Amino acid sequence: MAGDRFEETIEELMAKLDSGPGSHLDVLSAFVEKHPELEEIVDQLKESLQSVCFVLKYMAFDIEATRRERDQLRTLLEDQD
Numbered sequence: 001m002a003g004d005r006f007e008e009t010i011e012e013l014m015a016k017l018d019s020g021p022g023s024h025l026d027v028l029s030a031f032v033e034k035h036p037e038l039e040e041i042v043d044q045l046k047e048s049l050q051s052v053c054f055v056l057k058y059m060a061f062d063i064e065a066t067r068r069e070r071d072q073l074r075t076l077l078e079d080q081d
Contacts, residue, residue, distance in 0.1 A: 006041045009034050 013031055 006038065006045075009038060 013034075016026065016030060
């Protein structure tokens with residue numbers, strides 16, 4: 001999963017930063033090398049979030065439509081009694 005790869009990459013970079021007195025240039029270099037992969041992961045996450053937002057909007061619309069239909073049916077049933 002994209003989120004798992006992102007976390008692994010961040011953990012790798014953090015481990016390199018914490019690994020000792022060595023140059024941080026190596027860490028920055030590793031980050032630059034991983035940048036395209038991280039960018040792809042972020043893009044995938046954005047797409048996933050957009051999908052979730054769409055589904056939530058549809059569900060909210062569906063709930064409202066169901067409530068309206070329920071209320072109309074109640075009114076019809078009450079009028080029949």
